Each structure stands twice: as structure tokens, then as C-alpha cells.
Amino acid sequence: METAISVVVDATLITLVLALAAFGLAIIYGLVGVINMGHGAFLTLGAYLTWAATTSGIPFVLAIIIAAIGVGIVGLILEHLIIRHFYDKPFDTLLLTWAFFLVMTEIIKIVFGTDFRNVANPLPGAIDLGAVKIPIYRGMIGLVALALISGTAFVFYRTTLGIKIRAMIQNREVASLLGLDIARMYKLVFAIGACTAGLAGGLISPMLSVDPYIGNVFLVRSFFVVIVGGVGQLLGGTLVGSFFIGGSETLFALFSKQVFAQTVVFLLAIVILRFRPAGILRQR
Amino acid sequence: MTADVEKRIPPVGRITLRGLGESETGLAFIAFIVMALLPIFVSGYSIYILPQYMLFGMMAMSLGLLWGFVGILSFGQAGFFALGAYTMGLAMQSDLGINPAYIGMLLSLVAGGVLAAVTGYFLFSAGVRATYFVLVTLALSIMVEQIAVSQSDITGGWNGMFIDRISLTFGGLGEISLNEDAPAYYAVLPVVVVTYALLRWLTSARFGKILAGIRENEDRMTALGFSISVYKTCAFALSGAIACFAGALYGTHANFVAPSLGGVLFSTEVVVWVAIGGRNSLLGALLGGILVATLSNYLSTITPEYWQLVLGLIFIVVIVFFTGGIAGAVAQLPRLWQSRS
Numbered sequence: 001m002e003t004a005i006s007v008v009v010d011a012t013l014i015t016l017v018l019a020l021a022a023f024g025l026a027i028i029y030g031l032v033g034v035i036n037m038g039h040g041a042f043l044t045l046g047a048y049l050t051w052a053a054t055t056s057g058i059p060f061v062l063a064i065i066i067a068a069i070g071v072g073i074v075g076l077i078l079e080h081l082i083i084r085h086f087y088d089k090p091f092d093t094l095l096l097t098w099a100f101f102l103v104m105t106e107i108i109k110i111v112f113g114t115d116f117r118n119v120a121n122p123l124p125g126a127i128d129l130g131a132v133k134i135p136i137y138r139g140m141i142g143l144v145a146l147a148l149i150s151g152t153a154f155v156f157y158r159t160t161l162g163i164k165i166r167a168m169i170q171n172r173e174v175a176s177l178l179g180l181d182i183a184r185m186y187k188l189v190f191a192i193g194a195c196t197a198g199l200a201g202g203l204i205s206p207m208l209s210v211d212p213y214i215g216n217v218f219l220v221r222s223f224f225v226v227i228v229g230g231v232g233q234l235l236g237g238t239l240v241g242s243f244f245i246g247g248s249e250t251l252f253a254l255f256s257k258q259v260f261a262q263t264v265v266f267l268l269a270i271v272i273l274r275f276r277p278a279g280i281l282r283q284r
Numbered sequence: 285m286t287a288d289v290e291k292r293i294p295p296v297g298r299i300t301l302r303g304l305g306e307s308e309t310g311l312a313f314i315a316f317i318v319m320a321l322l323p324i325f326v327s328g329y330s331i332y333i334l335p336q337y338m339l340f341g342m343m344a345m346s347l348g349l350l351w352g353f354v355g356i357l358s359f360g361q362a363g364f365f366a367l368g369a370y371t372m373g374l375a376m377q378s379d380l381g382i383n384p385a386y387i388g389m390l391l392s393l394v395a396g397g398v399l400a401a402v403t404g405y406f407l408f409s410a411g412v413r414a415t416y417f418v419l420v421t422l423a424l425s426i427m428v429e430q431i432a433v434s435q436s437d438i439t440g441g442w443n444g445m446f447i448d449r450i451s452l453t454f455g456g457l458g459e460i461s462l463n464e465d466a467p468a469y470y471a472v473l474p475v476v477v478v479t480y481a482l483l484r485w486l487t488s489a490r491f492g493k494i495l496a497g498i499r500e501n502e503d504r505m506t507a508l509g510f511s512i513s514v515y516k517t518c519a520f521a522l523s524g525a526i527a528c529f530a531g532a533l534y535g536t537h538a539n540f541v542a543p544s545l546g547g548v549l550f551s552t553e554v555v556v557w558v559a560i561g562g563r564n565s566l567l568g569a570l571l572g573g574i575l576v577a578t579l580s581n582y583l584s585t586i587t588p589e590y591w592q593l594v595l596g597l598i599f600i601v602v603i604v605f606f607t608g609g610i611a612g613a614v615a616q617l618p619r620l621w622q623s624r625s
Contacts, residue, residue, distance in 0.1 A: 035415050082604070090415055091357070095559070095603050098552060102596035110589045216548065220426055223419050259434040266423045273420065274410045 006132045007250060013134070014246035016142035019238050021204060022222035023149060024197025029223075030232040031169060031189045034083060035090060038097035039222055040215030041104035042194050046071045046201025047210045048108055051117045060122035064202035068195045074104075075194020079187050087186060108212050116209040141203055148196070153235040165189060169232065221245055224269040230279025240281055245269065307615070309484075312567045316477050323466055332465045333581070334574075335472035335537055341573035342476050342530040344557045345483060346523040348569030351558060353487050354519045355499035356414055360421030361527045361554045363428035366546030367399065368392040368531025370432065370439060373447040373541055385450030388532055396528020397521045404520035408513035425551040432543035444542030447535045468537060475533065476570070479526060483566050486522075495519055553580075556599050562611025572609065 025039045036042075046067040053063035078100055086092045123140055126133040156162040167175040168185050176182045201215065208214060229241025245265055252261035272280060319338070323331050347361050375388030403424060407417060432439045439445055451461040452471065462468040486492055494515055497505045502512055535541045544550065554573070561572015576595070583591035606613055 035418075082600070085604075092603060094415055094418060095357075095555075096600060098555075099596055099600040099603065102552075102556075102599065103593060106589050106593035106596060110593070213549075220419065220423050220548075224423070227416070227419070257434050259430050263427045263430045263434070266427050270407075270420050270423060273416060274407055274412060277410070277412060277416065 002131045007254065009129075009132050009134060011243070011247040011250040013138050013142055014250055015239070015243045016145040017138070017204065017207075018218075018221060018225060018246040019149060019242035020141065020145035020200045021197075021218040022225040022242060023145075023152075023234075023238055024193045024195075024200060025222045026226045026229075026234055026238045027152070027196060028190055028193035029226055030234060030237075031165060031193075032087065032186050033090060034087070034097065034190070035094040035223075036097045036193070037094055037219070038078070038100040038104065039197055040213075040217075040219035041101040041108075042071050042075065042197035043201035043204070043215030043218055044108060044210075044212060045074060045104060045215075046198035047119070047205035047208075047214055048112050048117070049198070050202035050205045051119050051210055052112070054119055060120075060206075064199060067202035068199035071198025071201070072191050072195030075197075076187065076191040078194075079190040083190065084183065084186065105212050112212075114212060116211050118209055119205040121206045137206060141207070144203060148199075149235060149238060152196075156234060220266070224266070224273075227277075228269055228272050228280055230281045233279065233281055236281055237279060241279070244272075244280070308565060308567050308611075312480065312484075315567065315571060316473075316480075319473055323469055327465075331469050334578075335469050336534055337574045337577045337581075338472050338476045339530045339534040339537070340554075340557070340577045341570040342479055343527045344554055344561065344569040344573030345479060345566050346526040346530070347554050347558045348561075348563060348566050349483055349487070349526075350519060350523045351555075352562075352564040352566075352569070353492060353499065354495045354516060356516065356520070357418050357555070358421040358520070358523070359418050359548070359551050359555065360424040360428075361523070362551035363421070363425030363546045364396045364400065364524045364527035365531035365534065365550075366425075366428050366432065366541065366543070367395055368528035368533075369447070369535025369538075369541035369545060370445065371395050371528070372450075372532035372535045373445045374438070376448050376450070376536070383451075383453045385452065385536070388450070388536070389529065392528045392532035393525045396531075397525035399528075400524025401517055401521035404517040404524075405513065408516045408520075411513075422548060422551070425546050425548055428546035429543045429548075432546060439543070442543065444540055447539055447541060449539065450536045462536075472533060472537065475529075479530075480566060480570060483526075487566070491515075491518075556595060558609075559599060559602050560609050562609030562614075564608055565611035565615075568609055568611025572611075 021043060024042060025036055028034050028036045028039070046064075049067035049070045050060075050063045053066045054060055058066065078097075082096055082100075083093055086096060121137050123137040126135045127139060156165065164175070164180055164185060167178070167180060168182060172182055205214075208217075225238060225241035225245050227241070228244050229237030229239070231237070248268065249258075249261050249265045252264050255261075256264075319334075322334070343361050343365050346364075347358060351357050371392040372388035375384045375391055378384055378387070380387060403420070407420060412420070433441055436442075449461070449463045449468070451459055451463070453459045460467055460471075462471050487495070494505070494510055497508075497510070498512055498515060506512055531545075557573040557576045558569045559572075560576055561570070562568025580591065580595070602609055608615065
């Protein structure tokens with residue numbers, strides 16, 4: 001019984017962390033259709049900015065906001081300089097965002113060095129629930145992830161901006177004819193996606209040691225989260241996808257090594273991708 | 285029959301030559317002669333290390349075949365390369381009475397070909413789009429790395445695996461050990477040359493024209509009665525077998541294989557080589573692999589971070605401005621010359 005509860009708690013926490021990490025990608029891929037291979041670099045940069053801010057004495061909450069804004073600005077520059085010219089060529093954006101990852105990783109190495117960095121846990125300690133102990137910070141991250149995703153869903157379905165974005169996804173030409181500035185909307189969505197990834201990187205940083213490739217741990221898993229959940233399904237898709245990827249990894253890890261569990265989950269995700277390319281939520 | 289087929293195929297004969305054009309064969313001759321004569325003029329470390337870069341170049345050709353001639357991009361070639369190295373390592377440890385070198389080479393061809401064929405057919409038969417294929421191959425190379433790490437009883441895990449140099453036996457006729465640098469060099473070079481020639485022949489034959497047709501217009505080729513998924517699977521299986529075979533030779537030449545050889549970073553480095561060398565030309569891919577890997581090795585000792593940064597920027601410039609890479613730019617030169625005079 002105790003193991004069952006702890007597995008459920010573990011799976012939930014991992015699901016939410018994964019959802020947080022994948023959300024920026026879900027926004028950029030789902031809404032503007034860019035296969036953002038630079039997502040890992042956004043996460044890493046967010047983590048490093050948080051580290052830099054906290055070590056110079058800035059409180060953690062402020063530090064992650066700085067990280068989010070910083071990564072958002074980098075995303076904006078990337079979009080303005082390169083990506084906006086290639087929206088109609090998904091293959092080229094894939095290569096270009098990977099090139100961005102290569103360049104950004106080297107810049108991070110040059111600026112911050114290659115050593116492992118640690119961000120102090122702002123909320124140490126754990127909540128004792130009898131059967132299981134939940135680290136306060138991880139619980140907090142879970143809540144933040146839920147708040148972030150439902151907040152975005154609110155913007156998406158209940159505000160004028162949301163209507164504009166949905167119009168843009170549904171029919172770019174008509175939306176543009178009706179006076180919507182498509183170029184600006186794309187720029188905005190891309191920057192918001194980058195911002196979210198930066199925030200996620202900052203939030204995740206206290207749970208791992210930060211190194212220049214920290215974001216890559218999440219890159220392929222984030223993609224599988226988005227594809228398995230269904231591209232463009234921000235709310236349900238991200239959560240279902242994360243639950244599938246993160247939750248099943250927890251389950252398999254019970255029977256085998258963690259590394260091997262990841263392999264099995266990747267294999268499962270590939271099978272799903274083949275049979276349900278539009279995600280498990282959507283009918284074909 | 286052949287004439288009939290030629291008629292059925294859309295006019296793609298010209299397009300298959302969009303890399304270096306007619307001058308490719310001549311340039312390839314010069315390049316291979318230079319490579320063959322090189323050990324006369326230089327010796328020592330260069331001759332030791334060059335075969336490894338030639339094998340990198342061979343892996344680059346396996347990607348060039350896919351990317352330039354079929355229009356599908358794989359981010360997982362290094363996964364096959366590492367699989368080959370591990371296969372060779374395991375074969376060398378076995379004791380089967382036959383020269384383990386041959387078993388390792390044969391097994392690596394089979395392993396790479398079968399893995400690619402199974403993955404390829406599984407995905408292509410469902411018409412998985414090209415961008416998803418990139419992600420799956422990326423996952424594939426991560427999986428190879430993860431399996432190499434997790435099955436440490438067989439693979440040595442993080443510590444890697446040591447592999448002896450192979451020696452070539454010719455029945456009762458004698459034996460050539462590849463322990464010395466020069467024999468190893470002259471054993472690897474012909475393999476690369478033969479692979480290049482084979483791929484050139486295949487891409488200019490009927491098979492290559494069908495692939496080019498698929499690249500240019502899948503719907504039309506389907507309408508003409510070609511089974512797209514079968515041809516794509518064949519191309520990917522060939523590509524996987526070549527990368528795996530190159531990896532087997534690399535493993536024995538480097539005497540060592542570690543999980544990171546199959547990792548994401550190395551896999552995508554291959555993409556950078558091919559993009560810079562020229563994705564539409566096999567020679568461009570081969571030389572791109574050899575030259576960029578040589579430069580990387582040389583400059584990484586001086587200024588690793590800045591070199592990688594510059595390489596990334598060159599990669600961006602190539603994708604944005606010179607889709608054909610260096611080979612494409614070289615092919616453009618005569619035309620520029622003509623328009624000026």
C-alpha cells in the first residue's frame with residue numbers, strides 16, 4: 001500500500017515537472033508550428049540566469065522572473081533575426097533552432113563556464129503525509145505548473161488575445177484579412193514560449209545540478225510529451241502527454257534501472273507516434 | 285524494360301546531379317589520389333588519426349544519401365555508428381574459430397541494416413512526416429546510448445569497451461595485422477572509396493532516380509505506382525548499414541568505444557558536417573566529414589568553445605544562404621565565371 005501511494009505521488013510530481021518543462025515547447029510547436037530544437041537551450045539558459053541572479057544576492061522568486069524575461073528576450077531576438085523568415089519551412093526551422101542550440105550552448109559555456117552549478121533550494125524540507133514524504137519545493141513546482149498551464153488555458157479560451165491566437169491557428173489567411181497582424185502574433189507567441197521555457201528552467205534548477213546540457217535531458221521527452229498529448233492541445237495534451245511519459249517512466253523504473261526505463265518509454269512513445277500521429281487524445 | 289521505366293519516371297535525371305554536377309567524378313578522383321599518396325609525404329599522428337576521420341566521412345555519406353537524395357533527415361546516424369563499434373567489440377571478444385574481424389564486419393552490416401529497416405518500415409509505412417522522423421532518429425541515438433550505459437555487463441557501461449585492432453586473414457595465404465598505422469590507413473581508404481563508388485553508382489542508377497523522384501514529388505511517384513515506403517526503407521537500411529559498418533571499423537581503429545559515441549551531440553555533429561560539405565553531393569558529405577572533423581580536432585585543442593561557436597554560426601549561414609553547402613557553392617563557380625566574362 002505504501003509503495004502504491006509513493007508511486008502515485010512520484011508519478012504525479014514527475015508528470016507536473018515534465019509538463020512544466022514541456023510547456024514552452026507545446027506553445028511554440030503547437031501554436032506557431034516551429035519544431036523548436038532549441039528548447040533545451042532555453043531551459044538551460046533559464047537555469048543559468050537563475051543561478052547567476054541568486055548568487056549575486058537576488059531573491060529566488062525575482063531571479064526566476066529575471067530568467068524568464070531574459071530567455072524571452074533571447075527568444076524574441078532569435079525569432080526576429082532568423083525564425084520569422086522560415087515559418088513556412090518547418091524543416092529549415094528545425095535545423096536553425098538546432099543551430100541556435102549549438103551556438104547558445106557554447107555562449108553559455110563561455111559566459112558561465114562548464115562546471116556544475118548548484119542553485120540553493122529556496123524551500124527546503126518535506127511535508128510528511130504518513131506514508132510518503134513530499135519535498136516542499138517539488139510540491140510547490142507541481143502547483144506552479146498547474147497554475148501556469150491553467151492560466152495559459154484561461155488566456156487562450158477566455159480573452160481577446162486568446163481568440164486572436166486561435167483565429168491565427170485556424171486560418172492564417174482569413175485572420176490576416178480581418179486585420180490581425182500575423183507577424184506580430186507569431187513573434188508574441190514565440191517570445192511567450194521562450195519565456196515559459198526560461199521560467200521552467202529556472203524553476204527546475206534547484207532540483208538538479210546545472211550544467212550546459214541540462215536542458216537536453218528534457219528535449220526529446222518534451223517533444224514526446226507534446227506529440228503523444230497532441231500538438232496544439234495546450235491544456236489536456238500537455239498533461240496527458242506528461243503523465244504518459246513521466247508516469248510510465250516511474251512505473252517501469254520500479255522493475256528496472258532508471259536508464260533502461262527511459263529507453264522503454266521512448267520505444268512506447270515511438271509506437272504511439274506511429275499509430276496516433278495526432279496524439280492519443282485526438283481522433284484521427 | 286529499362287526504356288519503359290525511363291519513360292515512367294518524371295524528368296528527374298537532371299536533378300540528381302544538382303550537387304557538384306558533372307565535375308564530381310573528377311574531383312573525387314583527385315581527392316582519393318591525394319588521400320592515397322598522403323602517407324608518402326606525412327607520417328606520425330596524422331596517418332594514425334586520418335582513417336578515423338575517413339570513417340566519419342563515410343558516416344557523413346550515409347547521411348548524405350538520405351538527406352540529399354531522398355530528402356529525409358536522420359539525427360541518429362551516430363547511433364548506428366556506435367552500434368557498429370559495439371558489435372565489433374563483442375565479436376572480437378568471442379571465440380568462434382573464424383577470424384572475428386570478419387564476423388564483426390558482417391554482423392555490423394546486418395545489425396545496422398536490420399535496425400534501420402525495421403525502424404524505417406515501421407515509420408514510413410504509416411507515412412510519418414519528415415519532422416517526426418528526425419525526432420524518432422534522435423530518440424534512437426539516445427536509446428543506443430542509454431542501452432550502452434544500462435547494459436554495463438555487456439558493454440562496460442560508462443567506462444566503455446576496449447577493442448583490439450583487427451587483422452585480415454586470407455585463408456592459408458597469410459595475414460595482415462592492422463596494428464601499424466600505414467596498413468590500417470590503406471585498409472580503411474579502399475573501404476571508403478568503394479562505399480563512395482557504390483553510392484555514386486546507386487544514386488545514378490534507376491534506384492537513385494526513383495529516390496530523387498520521391499524527394500521531389502511523393503504524390504506523383506505514388507500515382508506512378510511506386511511504393512514510397514519500400515524505397516525509403518531500402519535507402520534508410522542502406523544508410524544504417526553503412527554507418528554501422530563504418531562504426532565497426534572505427535571501433536577497432538580507435539581501440540575503444542564509449543556510450544557517448546552514439547549520443548545526440550555526435551549524431552547532430554554529422555548533420556553539421558553534411559550541411560557544410562554539401563547535402564546534395566556524396567563527395568561534399570565525405571569531404572565535409574573529413575575536413576570539419578580534422579578542423580574540429582585541431583581547433584578544439586586551441587579554443588574549444590569559440591570553435592564550436594563559430595561552427596554553429598557557419599551552420600546557420602549555410603542553412604540560410606548556402607543550402608548546397610561547399611559543394612553547391614563550388615558547382616556555382618563556373619556559372620559565376622561565365623556570367624562575369
